[in-house]
Amino acid sequence: MARWPNAAIADTGAAMVQAIRSTRGSFSRLAQRLRGKPDVALQMSAAFAAFMPPQMDLPSSATAAPSALHPTSESASRPVAEGDAPTQRYRAIWLSDIHLGTPGCQATYLLDFLKHNDSDVLYLVGDIIDGWQLRRGWYWPQSHNDVVQKLLRKARKGTEVIYVPGNHDEAARQFDGMAFGDITVREDTVHVTATGKRLWVVHGDLFDGVVQHAKWLAHLGDSLYTMILALNRHFNRIRARLGFDYWSLSQYLKHQVKNAVSYINSFEHAMVDEARRRGCDGVVCGHIHKAEIREVDGQLYCNDGDWVESLSALVETMEGELKIVYWTTLIDPPEPVSRRRRRSATVAA
Template sequence: MVHAIRFARGCLARAAHKLRGSAAGTPPLPVALAAFMPPSGLDAPAARPAPAATPALSDANQHDARQTAPHTVQRYRAIWVSDVHLGTAGCQADYLLDFLKHNESERLYLVGDIIDGWQLRRGWYWPQSHNDVVQKLLRKARKGTEVIYVPGNHDEMARQFDGLAFGDITVREDAVHVTATGRHLWVVHGDLFDGVVQHARWLAYLGDSLYTVILALNRHFNRVRARLGFPYWSLSQYLKHQVKNAVNYINSFEHAMVEEARRRGCDGVICGHIHKAEIREVDGQLYCNDGDWVESLSALVETMEGELKIVYWTTLLDPPAPPRARRRRAALPA
């Protein structure tokens, strides 16, 4: 308890110091967030071992990012990531951080559920890797990437800032992206078209708790797979897609999303929320879901030519360094 109070006092002191040094008015979002984040140490150079060879995906709309050489950075016109769920044990922060290090874009869309406020209210969980992801996103914004943050249901507290630009990050309830080929795509998280979230919130919270248990089993399952030399595979996603009601729910969600996109005069929709990465035509509209970073470890990208692809990042190009052993302090002479 004493340690927690001291930690909170230190955070508030850093926040006050940084806010006093900023200009009058609303402080930039990077300053407001970084005040509560300890240094990440992301800039330290690290050796990059060669990735394991893996077969390419068969789907033309899917791209195996592991084919990219480890010493190169892939550049895209736009990148969409969603459902990161920072603040939960199920978040695959190391994989997302590795993805962000090896992929650059002119625009970066954060399509909701980046920070899981639901879980953080139940209990605080914030390891260094989650802090590193936040710092990396802020650094991309400072270096010229246009970062657009579209909140979801787990980080809905950010929706009150719709239309405001905090420093280098713009918060939008939704957005319209124009591809290089001239397609207008509506960008939104998608929870507003989820009947359970909107009309049976208690059931959504219950489902979230059960989902957390499944993700815990998923972590142990993949820990065993990693020791046996197998790549990441989502047990939770497999179980979810075997349930007929879940499949029917996903189909209904897709139809509702494209219908609203058509009503808004767009050629399609880009969303997240249901943790199922996909690109396909639905009712004559383009439906794109960028997946998530707790199950599928996927993102949606637009190439410089305007082609949309799903990128899966299930192998680390830069594996995290093993934790250093703490040095014992030398005993003071008597």
């Protein structure tokens, strides 16, 4: 497997940011104990099996258009309409850092986004399933399984779905070039926009010095980040009760740190340098949980964000315009649990 240079990233700022950026573990185990669930350490293959057809077993273990150079960020928040809202069609959608298998995953918002947005090509740009968390303890609610099934259903209905693994789901990299359930796994790939712009698509963890050279620190940071996300969830429950949209407290805190800004700038320069070396006009990545579209050193840098903090996706319109879409308001909110229980009881009676 190829390893790319990352000298610009391996510094103390990177260590600190990755420690904040990567997390998810001890809170889940504590919650499992409080619920009386056994602490069963299931293997990553069980999670990846959700992407496989039933009969398959897993092995063991050009010039940019003006709109592209000056893209817009678009909030997808809008009032709930009566009946089903219309589906928005795009040429391509990029999603990353979903982190299925963790309490911080915003599966309900992602399902709502997938329901109301279609595309010719859908790129899953790494950290879709969080293998780090699943190795610590099993966490897989029904909503996470619904996300997997929704992705498989889109693939069956004609959407080209390309899965580019990241560091949290690196186990899938061994299946580079294979297709599972109409989803193709690629370590990296190139997307050509409607305007002829070549964009290198990769998760980005191979340019993170902490992940590559101090993995123990990345795992330690994973636990710290879990605590921040737990606080973020409670904070947004209060906001929701007060009628406010989702807002990421964890992302706000992270980007107030001066070293975090320095790390992100170094990451962006390293990514576009490699894209240029590969003969591309820009890069699309994830990994650092900060949605962005901007020009860096004459190259187009696009980061699609994440689905634990920013609830964002990168999209290409049919005209070739690139946008960041934030999905912070549900079009079809789920019914409250109490209402579902009352309805079920009525049907049973």
